[in-house]
Each structure stands twice: as C-alpha cells, then as structure tokens.
Amino acid sequence: GAVVSQHPSRVICKSGTSVKIECRSLDFQATTMFWYRQFPKQSLMLMATSNEGSKATYEQGVEKDKFLINHASLTLSTLTVTSAHPEDSSFYICSARPARPETQYFGPGTRLLVL
Amino acid sequence: AQTVTQSQPEMSVQEAETVTLSCTYDTSESDYYLFWYKQPPSRQMILVIRQEAYKQQNATENRFSVNFQKAAKSFSLKISDSQLGDAAMYFCASGSRLTFGEGTQLTVNP
Numbered sequence A: 001g002a003v004v005s006q007h008p009s010r011v012i013c014k015s016g017t018s019v020k021i022e023c024r025s026l027d028f029q030a031t032t033m034f035w036y037r038q039f040p041k042q043s044l045m046l047m048a049t050s051n052e053g054s055k056a057t058y059e060q061g062v063e064k065d066k067f068l069i070n071h072a073s074l075t076l077s078t079l080t081v082t083s084a085h086p087e088d089s090s091f092y093i094c095s096a097r098p099a100r101p102e103t104q105y106f107g108p109g110t111r112l113l114v115l
Numbered sequence B: 001a002q003t004v005t006q007s008q009p010e011m012s013v014q015e016a017e018t019v020t021l022s023c024t025y026d027t028s029e030s031d032y033y034l035f036w037y038k039q040p041p042s043r044q045m046i047l048v049i050r051q052e053a054y055k056q057q058n059a060t061e062n063r064f065s066v067n068f069q070k071a072a073k074s075f076s077l078k079i080s081d082s083q084l085g086d087a088a089m090y091f092c093a094s095g096s097r098l099t100f101g102e103g104t105q106l107t108v109n110p
Helices: none
Strands: A004-007 A010-013 A019-025 A032-038 A044-051 A067-073 A076-081 A090-097 A110-114 B003-005 B010-014 B019-021 B024-026 B033-039 B046-052 B064-069 B074-079 B088-094 B104-109
Touching: A004 A090, A010 A019, A019 A032, A019 A090, A019 A110, A032 A067, A032 A076, A044 A067, A076 A090, B003 B088, B010 B019, B019 B104, B024 B074, B033 B064, B033 B074, B046 B064, B046 B074, B074 B088
Parallel strands: A010 A110, B010 B104
Antiparallel strands: A004 A019, A019 A076, A032 A044, A032 A090, A067 A076, A090 A110, B003 B024, B019 B074, B033 B046, B033 B088, B064 B074, B088 B104
C-alpha cells in the first residue's frame, strides 16, 4: 500500500517552454501533497505544500509564479514549471500524506533538463 | 524552526555486520514524528522506519531499529545483519512538513 506515482519520469524541454509534472496517490487519499527539489548529492529541499482545494503554501525563496501547483483532488497534484530555464534543471520529487498515519510517501521523481 | 543534523556524510559496513547512523534534531513542536528514509541509486525515497515522539518505546522494523533519546534530541538508526541491498543514502527527517538532514551515504562491503 501507500503507492505514489509521478509522471513523467524524465523530461527534456527547450528554454522558455512550460512543463507539467503529475503526482498521484494510487491507493489512498492524500490530504496534503508536497513538492521537493533535489540537486545532485544533496538533500531534499521543500518547495511547497498543497492541500486539496486550496492554494499551495510556498517556501521562502520559491517563486510561486514560476512553480504553479494545483491540487485538484485528493489523489492528484500537479507542478507546472513555467517558462523553464536551464537553472530549473533538477530532480523534482512529490510526496503524499494521508490523514493517518502522518507519514509522507514519495513518488519516484522527475528528472527535468532544460536546454 | 526545525533542524536535523546527520554528522556522518559516509559510513561503511561489512555484509552481515551491524551499523548505526546518527541523527540529532531540534524542534519547537510538542507532538512530532521522526523518520528514516533511504534513497538508493534509483532515487526513489523509501520509508525505513517511523517513531512517534510521545512513544517511549523504540520503533523496530525487522533488521532496522532506532535509539530514540527524546531529552537529548537524538534519533539513531541501527541496521543489523547488513545486506548489499541496504547500500543507499539514508536521510533522517522530522516534523509534519519533513525537515531533512544532509544524509549519510552507506556502503555495504561484501
């Protein structure tokens, strides 16, 4: 149980385009979903927290107009990187948390490369 | 603010031996959870073990156990009978929004 999928697993795009990443909880309802960014050989950095039906809460320093988050249902959250630039290239990971237990379950991640 | 510190960037262990990974944390929350996640080369984050801070009993999951010292804000992970598949980056984390430590890269030698 507690499976989270993430799609796509890898995406290459041109600078200036937008990219959408989907995160789904497959066998539970996620009251809260999280989006992280991870640089090589570093820890995970929380970007934003989203609850179903409400606006996402962004961490300090994360541009909400660049990283659009939509939590449309209790099983789906999307992250859209708008007008992507090479510095947005990174590994993006989502997680989903049910009401109980209070534990985050992670998706497999998306590797984004902006050329 | 929460902080999580893992003071061992790298650790190694012989197969079948026991290894302990260290973690200290600081939190202002009165009721909180602590976690160990592993991240193998696939980069999939996998939950290893969870500890609820109000429980005095240390959590165990098969070969994995923790030594939770609440007063000292210490939360170490012990891996017994280490296996080659245990090789990964291990992250300690705390809180409802998960503050992560910097990670410990564990190598298991055959």
